[in-house]
Amino acid sequence: MNTTRRSFIKSSAAAVLGFPAFVRAANLNSTLQVAVVGCSGQGLSDLMQIGSHPKVKFTGFCDVDTARFGGVDAKFPGVAHFQDFREMFSLLGDKFDALQVSTPDHMHAFISLDAMRLGKHVYCQKPLTHTVWEARQMRLQAAKSKVITQMGNQIHSDSTYRTGVKLLRDGVIGKIKEVHSWQGNHGNGNTRLTALPPSGPVPESLNWDAWLGVAALRDFAPDAYHPFKWRDWQEFGGGTMGDFACHIFDPVFTALELTAPLTIHAENEGLNSQTWPFAETISYLFPGTAFTAGKTIPVIWYDGGRKPDISLAQMPADKVLPSAGSLFIGEGGVLILPHYAMPQLYPQEKFEAFNKVAGANHYHAWVDAVIEGKQTTDSFEYAGPLTEAVQLGNVATRTPGVTLQWDAATMRIPNQPEAERLLTKQYREGWKIAAVE
Template sequence: MKNIARREFFKKSGLVVLGLGMAPTLIAQARKNGRLRTAHIGLGGMGMADLDAISSHALVDVVALCDVDSSALAKAKALHPNAKIYVDYRTMLNELKNDIDAVIVSTPDHTHAPASLMAMKLDKQVYCQKPLTHHVSEARAMKKMAEKKNLITQMGIQVHSFYDYKLATLLIQSGIIGKVHTVRAWSPKNWGYDGPAPTGSDPVPSNLDWNLWQGTAAERPYKEGYYHPGNWRKIMDYGCGTLGDMGVHIFDTPYNALELDVPMTIVNECRQPTGFGFPENNTVTYEFPGTKYTADTLKWVWYDGEGAPASHTDLALPNGDALPDQGAMFMGEKGRLLLPHFQQLPRLIVDGQYQKMDIESFNLGAPVKDYDSESKKHYHQFVDACLGKDECSAPFSYSARLTETILLGVIAGRFPNQTLHWDSKKAKFAEKGANQFLDGKYRKF
């Protein structure tokens, strides 16, 4: 299929005639009515969880459901029988632009930006799953669009609103371990694939529209077990690997607590690229400019894949304790703070021993360890913000920068063991060969 630029994609979607400035009027109408009308794009595993959480808010009306998989669509329709159903999100958004207030995007990563930007062009408030985008250029475009149109936005990083992550942010910003010079974060999950690209093709399941599933990505034959459902995170054309999946969650609190911007340098220790799947093991080292909570510069090391993290004295725990399966360790002037992922309280370590902390002074109440109630807070915050009753804690102004940081590490995986130098103002690498991966051609579909 023909490749087209992002700008041309939106022209072809019939959006060039739309004017600006509608958002305040539409959201004012939603606030006047006291209810939020939502449309949901993507109804797979995470999409159903998003639908459940958003619709659990008493002031939400689910107006439309969209998925390229008829089986997923049927399950969602059974829960919301009054909602209109669609296979193509472009058709849904164009037909219902006057009947919806907010759009929830829960698709594979490569469709996040195309669907979200189209909704934003139509002045819809957007909740988009993490990572915000598949390409750095898309993250910047979504941030710019949200600011230009004054839209309510939220990235789907539910743990951002969890008790233990809020507490860790307050502890770090209180100076409990002094200025932080290093963060080490890890996940042993493996959303990589070191094997060869598949050959041949398999029949497309009758319930799947394979053309629409691929969307703007390059066209390829369907192969059972490689893409849909579930395995797309491993593949460069569709996902962002383990870093883009778990990294967004685990980076979020340190990134937020230390008030970081995007990094200056990135190096990924991994296997040579295959052009198809992400490496199964990555060690990504970032260097960030300093902030008021850090040393002059901050070193950040990410480990993923089987066996992660690599052994290091920074990660040794008192009493020979084992590290949590996933998490982050802050190293500061006065000690270390361990933040497990997730729903475990952070732990202060000074001189090789655990130390008690006064957490009551932060007025967060008693620790909460109920996932169902905690996770809905992030979704309900978005709904309430749309209705003028709250503010989002992970808007695109924040989550686009976090996503950019993650994606720079993903790109570094194409240049193993080579330090890449990032110029944030110019949005370019000093290493020219890396710049081709900041954007992607959109297929006309």
């Protein structure tokens, strides 16, 4: 453990004893003090939404790349800058109640868990975590710290997804027999990798060591990882599945009240030891619920241009499947929920027009929940198990052709114990995550 980290943990412990944020939350009168980690890209978009809430005051902006503060400074000038979130936590102390985490996926859990241990409320981007084990830790720590949390899959609160969820729960197409979900992307340019990218000088503005964080040291390579292109790399992102399944599976989980899958099986094309596949199909079997026709329900994920057979949709010949979304096959019809647009019901002649459910501002819902001391509908209690299922898909994709049995209670894969190492990852010395007890 390096000195910064040791002194940080010391200061964290002091902050927990002195200022548990959920106590402060009960007394929040005029402002909610929010700090941000990851200030450009999606982070900028997130903080503009969070900052548009009249009760939010930003107290700290952290980015490992100091060249990336331009956007936030233009919108919210005068907020303190930090390049290391641990320093920000330590120096701000009780001057932040809540944290927005919008870094690449490999750092979500490390940063959010530290914040929650301090009693800070957390808005964390999707996928909630990089691994199955981390998703479990996030759920446990949020419950232990009694903090208000939300995952950044903002379409959860959108009118389109809410309308789809209501139609399904109202039984408009009857009980559901199977679900097919897809996203057309082939990743972001680094799938089908044949050689590691050539290393190059680290930009002066970037703390590359802090960007790597929990990950093993590797050379910086221009235009390969930072910004945005980290997604395809197993060490940093989750490929197309990691990028989109926390969005696209969200209404499937909410509508059908899915829990942990029983089995997962993947087939893919173009997997290598560094980057995620070019295309894949991941088949889950979940226990049935009050909304499913059978005792179990198959849910199948496709990406990289793969899609379900269009004949399943019972659509007119002139219609095509959307580029991304879900197809619910019910006992009395089919519902297609595009990502993201209003649901479609087939066969068309069987269904009348439906009422839309109003949407809400996902970001403000979290701020309001913190202020009011209520939990959100997309808290880590919900988003943790959803992310576990998504990342189990990525475990299966790294063991293609094998059906994995999943025991969620013990976090074991009894029929393929050698695959269990993929439930977690190697953490760099000084960046290890302690299990929540």
